[in-house]
Amino acid sequence: MQHETDQDQRYAEAAAAHGPALERMARGYEADPDRRRDLLQEIHLALWRSLAAFDGRCSLATWVYRVAHNVAASHVGRQKRLSRGLCGVEELERAPAPDDPERETGERQAMDRLMGLVHALRPIDRQVMLLFLEDLPAAEISAVTGMSPGAVATKIHRIKALLAERFHGARSHD
Amino acid sequence: MTDDVKQLWQSQQTEGPALDLEDIRRRARRAQRVVALRNLISYASMLIVILGYGFYVLALDGVFVRLGCFLVVLGAFYCAISLSAQGGSRRAPAQAPADSYLQFHRRELERQRTFVLRSVRLMVLPITPGFAMLLIAAPIELQSWSWTDSLIVAGAFIGIVAVSLPLVRLRVNRLSRMLEELHRLGAP
Numbered sequence: 001m002q003h004e005t006d007q008d009q010r011y012a013e014a015a016a017a018h019g020p021a022l023e024r025m026a027r028g029y030e031a032d033p034d035r036r037r038d039l040l041q042e043i044h045l046a047l048w049r050s051l052a053a054f055d056g057r058c059s060l061a062t063w064v065y066r067v068a069h070n071v072a073a074s075h076v077g078r079q080k081r082l083s084r085g086l087c088g089v090e091e092l093e094r095a096p097a098p099d100d101p102e103r104e105t106g107e108r109q110a111m112d113r114l115m116g117l118v119h120a121l122r123p124i125d126r127q128v129m130l131l132f133l134e135d136l137p138a139a140e141i142s143a144v145t146g147m148s149p150g151a152v153a154t155k156i157h158r159i160k161a162l163l164a165e166r167f168h169g170a171r172s173h174d
Numbered sequence: 175m176t177d178d179v180k181q182l183w184q185s186q187q188t189e190g191p192a193l194d195l196e197d198i199r200r201r202a203r204r205a206q207r208v209v210a211l212r213n214l215i216s217y218a219s220m221l222i223v224i225l226g227y228g229f230y231v232l233a234l235d236g237v238f239v240r241l242g243c244f245l246v247v248l249g250a251f252y253c254a255i256s257l258s259a260q261g262g263s264r265r266a267p268a269q270a271p272a273d274s275y276l277q278f279h280r281r282e283l284e285r286q287r288t289f290v291l292r293s294v295r296l297m298v299l300p301i302t303p304g305f306a307m308l309l310i311a312a313p314i315e316l317q318s319w320s321w322t323d324s325l326i327v328a329g330a331f332i333g334i335v336a337v338s339l340p341l342v343r344l345r346v347n348r349l350s351r352m353l354e355e356l357h358r359l360g361a362p
Binding site: 008011012019020023024027041044045046048049050053054058063066067069070071073074107110111114123124127132133134135143144145146147148151159160163164167168 | 175176178179180182183184186188189190193195197198201202205271272273274275276277278279282359360
C-alpha cells in the first residue's frame with residue numbers, strides 16, 4: 001500500500017510539473033487530434049507504471065522525458081507509412097525553405113510552420129528538437145536521449161541554424 | 175532568434191490533465207487483459223494443432239503415419255514452449271521505458287533481430303521431421319493419399335520457406351543498420 005502511494009505521489013508530482021510539456025510534446029509527435037489524445041493517455045499510463053520502479057538513477061524530469069519520448073517514438077515507429085518520409089535535421093538544413101508567395105505572418109502561421117518542421121523529423125532528431133524547444137540544457141538532452149554530449153551539441157547547432165534560416169527568412173519579408 | 179521560437183513553442187495552450195489516477199488504473203488493468211487474451215489466442219492455436227494431430231495419431235492407420243503425427247505434436251509443443259520463453263525475455267524490466275532513447279530502442283531492435291533470426295529455428299524446424307515423415311509415409315500407408323499429393327504439399331512448404339528466407343535476411347540487415355546508427359549516436 002505504501003509502495004502504491006509512493007508511485008501515485010510521484011506520478012501526481014510529475015504530472016503537475018511536466019503535464020503541459022508532455023501535451024506539447026504529444027503535439028510534436030502526432031498531428032491527428034484523436035490519435036494525439038490516445039498518445040498522450042498512453043504516455044501518462046506508461047509514466048505511472050514506470051514510476052513504480054523509479055530508483056533515483058536520474059532526476060524525475062529526466063525520467064519523465066525519457067518515458068514520454070520512448071512511448072512517442074514507438075508510436076511514430078508504428079505509423080510505418082508516415083515514418084518513411086521522415087528525415088534528419090541535416091537533410092532539412094540542405095533543403096530549401098518552402099517557397100510560399102503568400103509570406104506567412106502571425107503567430108498561428110509561424111506555429112504551423114514550426115510544427116511542420118518538427119513533424120518532418122525522424123524520431124531521434126525530433127526528440128532533440130522538442131527538448132531544445134522546451135529549453136532543456138544540452139547536458140539534460142544528452143541524459144534523456146543517451147546521445148553523447150558531442151552528438152547533442154552538433155544537433156543543437158544545426159537546429160539553431162535551421163530555425164534561424166526558416167524563421168528569420170520569413171520575418172525579413174513582413 | 176531561437177529564444178523567440180522557444181517562446182512560441184512554450185506558449186501553446188494546453189488542455190490540462192489527460193487522465194486522473196483512477197482512469198490510469200483502469201487502463202492498466204485493461205492493457206493487462208489484452209495481453210492475457212493475446213497469449214490465450216496463441217496458446218489456443220497451438221492447442222488446436224496439437225489436438226488435431228493428436229487425433230490423427232489415434233485415428234489413422236499406419237505406423238509411420240502415426241509416428242509422423244506424433245512428431246508434429248512434439249514439435250508443436252516445443253514451438254509453444256520456445257515462444258513462451260521468448261515472450262518472457264521480451265518483457266522489458268519495469269523501469270525500461272525510462273531508459274534513454276538509445277538504450278530503449280537498442281534493446282527493442284536487438285530483441286526484434288534475435289526473434290527474426292530464431293524464427294525459422296523456433297517455428298519451422300521443430301515440426302519439419304514429423305511433417306517429412308508424414309509426407310513419405312502417407313502415400314505408402316494410406317489409400318486416400320498419393321505421391322502427387324505429397325509432392326504438392328512439400329513443394330508448397332519449400333516454396334514458402336524459400337520466399338521467406340530472403341525477407342528474413344533483409345529484415346535482419348535493416349535492423350543491424352539501425353542498431354549501428356544508434357551505436358554511432360551514443361559513441362563519445
